[in-house]
Every structure is written in C-alpha cells, then in structure tokens.
Amino acid sequence: MPEKNRQIRLAARPQGEPTADDFELVECEVPSCGSGQMLLRTIYLSLDPYMRGRMNAGESYAPPLEIGQVMEGGAVGEVVESKLRGFAAGDIVIAPLGWQEYAISDGSGVEKFDPKLGPISYGLGVLGMPGLTAYTGLLTIGQPRPAETLVVAAASGAVGSVVGQIARIKGCRVIGIAGGAEKCRFVKEELGFDDCLDHRAEGLEERLREVCPTGIDVYFENVGGAVFDAVLPLLNRFARIPVCGLIAHYNATGLPEGPDRLPLLMHAILSKRLAFRGFIVSDFADQTPQFRADVSGWLQEGRIKYREDITDGLENAPGELIGLLRGENFGKKIIRVGHDPTAHTAHTAHTAD
Template sequence: MKNTRINLLARPIGNPAPECWEIEEVDIPEIEENQVLIQTQYLSIDPAMRGWMNEGKSYIRPVRIGEVMRALGAGIVVESKHPDFKAGDSVTATTGVQEYAVLNGKDVIKVDPAFVPLPVYLGTLGMSGLTAYFGLLETGQPKAGETVVVSGAAGAVGSVVGQIAKIKGCRVVGIAGGEEKCKYAVEELGFDACVDYKTGDLRKNLKEACPDGVDVYFDNVGGEILDTVLTLINLKARIVICGAISQYNAIQKPVGPSNYLSLLVNRARMEGIVVFDNAPNYGKAIKEMAGWVAQGKLNGKVDIAEGGIRAFPETLMKLFKGENTGKLVLKV
C-alpha cells in the first residue's frame, strides 16, 4: 500500500505558490503497539494553516521544511494495535495532508457518524466549533440583550459564533463578503442582520445594523474591518481576536488598527483566543454543542471540495479568495 502526502517544500511569501509544495508517494509503515492506521477521508482546510507555514514564534511550532503539512482530518481506522480502537471506527485526529496516517491512539478521537456526518466533526463539532464556543463564551462573555458582531460570518467559526450568540439571547450582526453569504447568515443561521463589506459604506451600514452600538466583536479578519468596528464599540466592550485572514498573505507588514484608542475611551478589552488553551474542557463544550445540534438550534454548512489529496494547494487558496461558505473540507 502506498501513501500520497503533501510536504511543505518552501515557506511562502504572500500567497502559497505551487512551488511551496511537494507531492510524495511513500510506503505505509507497519504499525507498532498502541498505534492505529487511519485512512483519511476528509481534511479540514483552515486559515490557521497559512500561519503554520511561517517561521517564527507562534502558539504552535511551524511546520518544518520537508515535513507533511499539518492538518486535522477525519477518517476510518484500517488497523489497530490500541485497545480503544478497532478497524472500521470513525475518528478524527491531526492526520496531516496525506491519505494514510499512523498515530498513537492517545492522539485519536472516536466519533459517531450516525449522529452527524463525518465532516461535521471537523467543523461545528470540531476545532472550528470549539474555537467559536470558547472564544465567544469565555473571552467575549456575552450577556442576553447585548449586540454581538462577528466578521467572517459565513465561515466555519463565524457561523457558529453567531448561532451561539443567538442561543444566549443576543442581537447578532454578521459581516460577510457578498449578497449570498449575507443572505445565508440571516435566512439560514438566524442572524438579525448581516452587512456586506464589499458594497456601500461599511461604517454607515454597520451603524444602522447596530443602533445600540457593539458590545462584543468577534474578529476573524482583522484589517480595516476591525478598525471600523472599533469606532462603534460600547463602554466595557469585549473584542475577541480569533484571526486576521485579510492579512495572512500580506507581503508588507500589516499596519495596526488606527482606532485602538477607542479601547481606552470605552474602557474596553481586546483579547486573543487560541482554542488549545481550553483543551481540558473540550468534552464539556462538545457535549453542550451536540445538544444544541440535536435540538436544531445549531447548524453547520460543510463546503466539500473534491479532487483528493493532490487538490490541496488550490483548495487552500479558496479560503483566501473567499470562495467557501461554511466549513471548507477536502474530500480525500
């Protein structure tokens, strides 16, 4: 049996170019005691991948040159020498961008595809959902009746943030790119409003959508949108910094928000969220979110890209072109 995998060949400057990747076929090794062999069926395609490709200090070590590109995956156990797993089990793990992965069983999570389809465990009931859950509830700390604004509202994290905020009794306003994404946020996800940043005056439209100002802002994009929202925040507002997809491929060093003094005037707080910090509480969060899914209160759209492992480079670029709605996964 052969394993096709994609290795990081060079660190990108700007957009990840085809030259950054190496497609390699290797033999699948024999598994050892306490290991499992997983056949990857779906790969999670995440904005964070772009940061993992950069050299330098971060919340997680960068992918090394020549190493299999890091990725979360969902698949089936083919062979097991771990007591908790057997062939045929559905699982999620950090598989990497490859067709097969050999992992220690302690790094693998068993999931139930009878409850929700397997790709959902990479989105709403996976790291994207957990990021939304902890970022909003632990860092944003919304209260019923407050206004929560979320950018990247039609994306994997933003779509879950908005729905949880609605469950908690908040007014929810999304920011997204394009009429279709805004329509999706309002009509399918239940947002109270969604502002298209690609048309019209963003500040004017956002102010109209948030007549009582902004109490919590969950930021997935950074840049000018963050700067604009800072002009509309209320006293004691909370700004959750989750990502900055608008800046990940910038060649020039991004300029910081010019309206940051609004934090001083409003005695507001801006804080980053890294989901791994909440690992001890993953079980509690997933149990609560699974309950919301069962009740029909929490939904998650999965945008499945075809083409197998070799389609990874162009599938990753879909994120930065804004071509996906919901959770982007690659079918292996």
C-alpha cells in the same frame, strides 16, 4: 493492506499569498504499524486559516513547519490496523493526520468520534475544533448578555456561523459580515442573524454604523483588517473582543503604511475600558464535554444550522486552501480524501437544510 500513500508537503515558504509551487504532491510507501501504533486512513481533511501561519518561518502559537514536512491538518479517519490498546479496525477518529492518505499514529491527539452524533465530517466543524473555538471564545471571553449587539465576520464560515447562532440563543442582536450577496443571504435567511453585511461592497463602516445604532458590545475577531477598522469606532464601553484569528493579515509580508495606529488602539482600550483577549481552542479543551452536549442538542433542536463546502481529492487541497484564504469557500471547507463508510446513514436531524 494499501500499498501507496500520497502526501502533500511544504515545498517553499510563501511570500504573501501561497501558490501551487509552495506545495509538493509526493507518492510514497504506506508506513507499517509497530507495537503501540495504529495505521489510520484519512476520510475528511479539514482546511483552516491557521494553516497559513504554520507555513511561515516565524514563531506563533505553534512551531512552524519545516520545508519538506507534510502539511499539518486535522482530519476524520478510520482505523485500518491497530496495535494500540483502545482502538480497533473500523473505529472513526478525529486525528491530526496531516495532508496525506495514510498515517501512523501512537494515539497522540486522537479522539474517537461517535457517528451517532451526526455526519462524521461534523467532527471537523460544528462538533469539532471550529465549533469549540466558537463556543468557548464567545462564552468565556465574549460573555454575551441579552439585548447586547454582537458582530462576527466570516459569518458563513465554520466558526463565525456558530458564534452568531449561539449569541442569538443567548439573546443578542447579531450582525454578520460575509463576502458576497449569496453568503449574506444565507447568513440572514438560513442562520437567522439579524442582519449580514457584504464586506466587498462600498462603505462598510457607514453601513455597519447603521445596523448597530446602539454600538457593539461583543466583537468576535477572526478576520482583522478592514472589518476591524470598521468595528473599532463603534465599540461600546466595556465591550469584549475575543481574538481568535486575523485571516486578513495572514498573507501580509510586512506592516501597512502609517500613521501608526497602535496608540489609537491603546487609547480606545483605555477610554472605553475594552477587554481584548487572544485565545486558541486548546486553551479551553476542558470545556469539550459541555460544548458537545450543548451544541449537539442545539443541532438536534434545529437551533444551530451548519453548512459544509466539500471538495473531492487530496490533490485539490493546495488550491482550496488558497481559495479559503481569499474567502472563496462557502461553509466549512473540507477535502474528501477517501471513502466515507458512514455516508449512507441517515442524519436528517443534523443537516442544515
């Protein structure tokens, strides 16, 4: 049995962008496993934009973390020891392990992951929560139809890349938005989007207008900010806007200066008969089996490609989350916390390149 556990805890509530001082790396005992429990070892930890919201005091769709609590996060883990029916040592699971090397679980929120579906880290991305977010938000709320134009930002990321590729499969013209020329090239050439714009270059609104000559029918909202501002005037009548994230706002400490554009947005909703709907992935958990079947099929057919951005070492998680919120990752951001026992299995049918 392992003896030492390492954890990263919330040390302070960030003001704006988080800094290293907002996190604390702590070494402690590995907890022991009672009846009806199991001990899990973290292999891959997922970093996601929503984590920034949990660091705030205000209420969102989940209660905030308390100061001193272990940072929350989904992970792929291995069962080390089990006193819980249905789980055995060696099982690979997707579980809310948090930012730590070992955790005790009573099975809540834990799901076994079959390594035959693909690399086990995909359970945190295209075959996991971000993939389900993309699939359900796009198909249930976005309702893409052939020949419509869809726009999605963070297009090289875990959610955006899947949104755009599924929309292509459904017959849409798909425009991505990403940060930097390298990501844009990847989105266009590797993922097969019709075009991809660099939001860091000048004149986004004008360039977007040029590549959307017939307007925008579906905007999958996961960033907000300047991208939303460029999209809003181009939305067509009856456009659908699934609202899944607002990463551009997460570090904001207050509202921007005026004028107050809330009435402008309401007027657009009315005059163009727009449909905005917010969602989180758990709202559509019942679609998981259909999602897994569809997306693993599309992966195997090569119709969906997927890129990961993996960094080694739990101690690097704070810096990588800060980078993620700045858009510095390139692909689904993952921290490799421990050894992957399946890493030498061949998964050629599933890899992106």
